[in-house]
Amino acid sequence: MILKLAVRNIIGNGWRSLVNVLILSIVLIGMVWMQGLFDGWSRTARRQMQEWEFGDGHYEHKDFDKYDSFTWDKSNSKIPAELQSLIEQGKAVPILISAGVIYPQGRLTPITIKGIPHDQEILEIPTEYLRVEDQTGIILPAVIGTRMARSTHLEEGDILTMRWKDIHGAYNAYDIQITKIMDTPVPPVDDSQVWVDFTHLNEAKALQNSATHIVLKDDSDIVKNEQDFRFITIDESMQGTDALIDVKRLSGNLLFALLLFLAMIAIFDTQILAIFKRRREIGTMIALGMTKRQIVKLFTIEGCLYSVFAAVATSILGLPLFIYFGVSGYKIPQEMSNLSIAGTAEPIKCYYSPSMLLSTFILVLLITALASWMPTYRIARMKATDALLGKV
Amino acid sequence: MTESLVKIRNLSKLYPTGGGGFLALSELDLDIPSGAFMGLVGPSGSGKTTLLNIIGTLDNQSGGEIEVLGHKVSTLDAKESAALRAEKIGFIFQSYNLLPVYTVYENVELPLLLLKMPKAQRHEAVMQALTWVGITDKRKSRPNQLSGGEGQRVSIARAMVKLPQLVLADEPTANLDTENSLNILDTMLQINKDTGTTFIFATHDQKVIDYMQRVVTLIDGKKAKDDLKTGS
Ligand SMILES: Nc1ncnc2c1ncn2[C@@H]1O[C@H](COP(=O)(O)OP(=O)(O)OP(=O)(O)O)[C@@H](O)[C@H]1O
Ligand SMILES: [Mg+2]
Numbered sequence: 001m002i003l004k005l006a007v008r009n010i011i012g013n014g015w016r017s018l019v020n021v022l023i024l025s026i027v028l029i030g031m032v033w034m035q036g037l038f039d040g041w042s043r044t045a046r047r048q049m050q051e052w053e054f055g056d057g058h059y060e061h062k063d064f065d066k067y068d069s070f071t072w073d074k075s076n077s078k079i080p081a082e083l084q085s086l087i088e089q090g091k092a093v094p095i096l097i098s099a100g101v102i103y104p105q106g107r108l109t110p111i112t113i114k115g116i117p118h119d120q121e122i123l124e125i126p127t128e129y130l131r132v133e134d135q136t137g138i139i140l141p142a143v144i145g146t147r148m149a150r151s152t153h154l155e156e157g158d159i160l161t162m163r164w165k166d167i168h169g170a171y172n173a174y175d176i177q178i179t180k181i182m183d184t185p186v187p188p189v190d191d192s193q194v195w196v197d198f199t200h201l202n203e204a205k206a207l208q209n210s211a212t213h214i215v216l217k218d219d220s221d222i223v224k225n226e227q228d229f230r231f232i233t234i235d236e237s238m239q240g241t242d243a244l245i246d247v248k249r250l251s252g253n254l255l256f257a258l259l260l261f262l263a264m265i266a267i268f269d270t271q272i273l274a275i276f277k278r279r280r281e282i283g284t285m286i287a288l289g290m291t292k293r294q295i296v297k298l299f300t301i302e303g304c305l306y307s308v309f310a311a312v313a314t315s316i317l318g319l320p321l322f323i324y325f326g327v328s329g330y331k332i333p334q335e336m337s338n339l340s341i342a343g344t345a346e347p348i349k350c351y352y353s354p355s356m357l358l359s360t361f362i363l364v365l366l367i368t369a370l371a372s373w374m375p376t377y378r379i380a381r382m383k384a385t386d387a388l389l390g391k392v
Numbered sequence: 393m394t395e396s397l398v399k400i401r402n403l404s405k406l407y408p409t410g411g412g413g414f415l416a417l418s419e420l421d422l423d424i425p426s427g428a429f430m431g432l433v434g435p436s437g438s439g440k441t442t443l444l445n446i447i448g449t450l451d452n453q454s455g456g457e458i459e460v461l462g463h464k465v466s467t468l469d470a471k472e473s474a475a476l477r478a479e480k481i482g483f484i485f486q487s488y489n490l491l492p493v494y495t496v497y498e499n500v501e502l503p504l505l506l507l508k509m510p511k512a513q514r515h516e517a518v519m520q521a522l523t524w525v526g527i528t529d530k531r532k533s534r535p536n537q538l539s540g541g542e543g544q545r546v547s548i549a550r551a552m553v554k555l556p557q558l559v560l561a562d563e564p565t566a567n568l569d570t571e572n573s574l575n576i577l578d579t580m581l582q583i584n585k586d587t588g589t590t591f592i593f594a595t596h597d598q599k600v601i602d603y604m605q606r607v608v609t610l611i612d613g614k615k616a617k618d619d620l621k622t623g624s
Contacts, residue, residue: 001506001508004505005502008493008498011493013493280487280489281489281491283489284491286477287477287483287485287489288478288483288503288506288550289474289476289477289478289479289481289503290478290506291470291471291474293471294474383451384445385445385451388489
């Protein structure tokens, strides 16, 4: 019954209601778009990192610490038999990691050398360029990413010296040739990384079939006897990236928190004015037998209805926008794509999950409910006889 | 004599004002039997509206006792008095107090919505009430599209639609021409006879006073005269 009255009041209030509904739906559209963008970013980043870096989860040597390159020589082990058999079936790919330096244009540049089998087909890295054609006077083929190429001014075909220590601490040097500059959307596969063939890196390190990482194609292939390795799920691998995206999300949300706050003030204001202008009406409703509680409820529901109507308006007005950004995607501005976060290289397709839509709507609903309820304390203070006469 | 619908004993009303308060009603005793058709008259400021508000449980007395429809008003809480008004008391205001965003039909329907009456029944009752006041053709209009008299008739229809036991009317004909006033008074008198609804009017209007079976005159918040007319 009260809902029916509230709907009548809102519709009867005409363009004033329309303005509130429009403001709210602009806020809603913005919030949904923003959330969709960041959720889409996270999904894109996840997909790209699966394709380029982590597969469907990976084994990592238990001693590996990616921030401490001095330990890397100790953080590899001979590949356990079960994993070796997966690798042979094409269901896993080993990666050996070593620290090293190169001297492009004579400048010493610390790098991470990663050995990966040239015939793997699990990760997107163009490892076919790592095949060593000439086994005699060896020049090791190497692949780097575009960002690495830009920072070192290297080009395809360049030959340069790469130095590293083998596990006994003896320095070694190889000539490497850049056979491919790959375009990868995943910065950790690119920045300071030099990719070479797995077997040759093992040899050069005086190791035999040892790996630091073993990437799985399918996480249902988890093995029983993993020995020195531990399995890291894709979710765990994504934590750092998601945290970075959430930082961006926070600053984006700040804008909409502000807009939402303004919308809240607008509704609060409308309510105060409405309660003042409609005090005769309030008196009349009391005379007709409504309790003050019912009237407070009526005004609060009226306020909440703004967000319900706004949700409807949003789904109509916002739909073309949502579809456009969901299908064509949104290209993150350049200054953001310089961040070392995956997912920025291609347009991000906004992703609108039901739980995101629902939680955004509920947030807006709660805030409008609050904004429309707070001013009703004036109703509780009103005297029916005064209200009837239009006195406060 | 029938049982008292309204029973007032030594009633007083003190409005809090700057200089110690204003005594709007005092030493008032009144019994109004069920089925009465009576008027409260008196000069402006004599306390008519104040008394109607107290009878209608919209305001509290300052002293004395008042019983309305079998309830001691001072013992009712907000919810109980709201229910009493919703079910049994109809108000007609001098300034109509129609809800501006509702149509005429919706205004008249509102008291029935509060009683949670089913839709079909509601429709019938609303149309009946609009017919009594002769305004069915304006049922889709909004209050601001009505003349003063039309607005007053809608407010009468709204008070009557639930067939309350008690109707409190404050200057109901102040904005009506003679013909309309007489029509409406006839209608109300007819309803009074048919259903036994009790009507209490506050009025200056001689046309209204002529219709009353009983006229109570207030002067300075005290009962000055209580005339029972015979023959009507
Ligand atoms: N809220 C109030 N505060 C103070 N005094 C009030 C208040 N309401 C009414 N009064 C005073 O009480 C007296 C009675 O007022 P009331 O409205 O009952 O008169 P009335 O008989 O209805 O007059 P009228 O014929 O002009 O409508 C008046 O003198 C008025 O000034
Ligand atoms: Mg009056």
